[in-house]
Amino acid sequence: MIRTRRGKFGTCVIRDSAHVASSVPDELVHVDVLDCSVPQYNNRLDTPLPDVPFVRNLGADQKKLKEKEKGAWTSLSKEEKLALYRLSFELTYPEMKRGSGEWKTVLGGIFFFLGFTGLLVWWQRFSVFGDVPHTLSPEWVEQQTQRMLDMRVNPVHGFSTKWDYEKKQWK
Amino acid sequence: MTKKRLVMFRAAVRLSVSGVRSLTRSRPQYAAPLAARCYSHGKQETDEEFDARWVSYFSKPDIDAWELRKGMNTLIGYDLVPEPKILEAALRACRRLNDLGSAIRILEAVKDKAGPHKEIYPYLIQELRPTLNELGISTPEELGIDKA
Numbered sequence: 001m002i003r004t005r006r007g008k009f010g011t012c013v014i015r016d017s018a019h020v021a022s023s024v025p026d027e028l029v030h031v032d033v034l035d036c037s038v039p040q041y042n043n044r045l046d047t048p049l050p051d052v053p054f055v056r057n058l059g060a061d062q063k064k065l066k067e068k069e070k071g072a073w074t075s076l077s078k079e080e081k082l083a084l085y086r087l088s089f090e091l092t093y094p095e096m097k098r099g100s101g102e103w104k105t106v107l108g109g110i111f112f113f114l115g116f117t118g119l120l121v122w123w124q125r126f127s128v129f130g131d132v133p134h135t136l137s138p139e140w141v142e143q144q145t146q147r148m149l150d151m152r153v154n155p156v157h158g159f160s161t162k163w164d165y166e167k168k169q170w171k
Numbered sequence: 172m173t174k175k176r177l178v179m180f181r182a183a184v185r186l187s188v189s190g191v192r193s194l195t196r197s198r199p200q201y202a203a204p205l206a207a208r209c210y211s212h213g214k215q216e217t218d219e220e221f222d223a224r225w226v227s228y229f230s231k232p233d234i235d236a237w238e239l240r241k242g243m244n245t246l247i248g249y250d251l252v253p254e255p256k257i258l259e260a261a262l263r264a265c266r267r268l269n270d271l272g273s274a275i276r277i278l279e280a281v282k283d284k285a286g287p288h289k290e291i292y293p294y295l296i297q298e299l300r301p302t303l304n305e306l307g308i309s310t311p312e313e314l315g316i317d318k319a
Contacts, residue, residue, distance in 0.1 A: 045280075045283055046244075046247060046248060047244050047247070048243055048244065048247055048273075048276045048277060048279070048280035049239065049240040049243050049244060049273055049276060049277075050240075051240070053272075069269050069270075069271055070269045072307060073266075073271055073306055073307030073308060074306075074307030075307070076271070076307065078309060078313065078314055081271060081275070081309050081314060082314050082315075082316070084271045084272050085271070085272040085275050085276070085314070085316070086272075087272065088270070088272030088273065088276070089272060089276060092279060092311070092316040092317075092319075093279040093280070093282070093283050093311075094316070094317060094318055094319035095319050097283075097319070098319040
């Protein structure tokens with residue numbers, strides 16, 4: 001498994017090598033050891049030509065292709081040219097710059113936990129809290145409001161200015 | 172002539188510590204600002220000298236793979252898009268080294284260097300077209316790798 005670390009300019013491929021002694025990056029062998037003492041391949045926008053090609057150990061077909069590369073490139077087909085490119089490089093520039101869908105996961109997670117919190121709050125309201133004080137009952141509030149009007153609460157700009165004392169109704 | 176915002180190839184120039192370098196030569200209708208960096212001492216390299224230096228670097232007949240990589244990675248590190256003649260020398264160096272993959276990679280890299288200035292890359296390809304045809308280098312678009 002090729003582990004990748006997302007860096008600022010692209011993905012750095014962590015090449016695992018089974019043979020620490022041979023120290024040759026081999027994308028087909030997977031182990032946990034990253035040999036930092038040898039040049040490594042990396043996908044970086046600011047380093048178009050990395051120190052080593054992506055594929056070091058060529059198969060027979062690939063070797064043949066490399067031989068053909070020594071001749072005129074006009075005789076190569078598009079697929080062969082693409083294969084040569086892919087031998088040297090893992091990701092193309094657009095692939096390096098491609099975004100991930102991670103933001104959807106993040107946003108989804110945010111909404112999920114917001115919703116979960118909402119459920120908790122709602123459950124809390126009817127299962128944990130006791131009754132509301134009697135001073136909030138409609139009858140009390142009605143009498144309270146009448147008293148406030150009688151007292152002329154905030155008569156200049158506030159509460160009592162909203163009540164029409166002649167018509168005995170809200171303005 | 173309406174001056175399009177940032178169409179000049181030197182538009183990516185910022186006053187960096189390394190000084191202002193030339194980009195691809197602007198087309199006649201776009202005004203080219205002069206490099207305005209003032210050094211306290213030392214002669215400032217002109218755009219032509221910069222270009223010539225890089226062309227001769229890549230034109231070394233026995234250039235080796237390391238020098239090609241080092242040259243390209245350094246060139247891409249500069250705050251400019253290289254002139255077509257520099258790129259032509261680099262592509263020919265790839266040919267001498269029998270490295271088609273790197274040639275295509277160079278084209279991808281300069282397209283990326285142009286950033287939001289989408290008109291630079293087609294211009295470069297237009298200027299490089301004779302070389303591309305002669306050497307048989309396909310552009311990333313022709314190979315279909317210009318889309319992720």
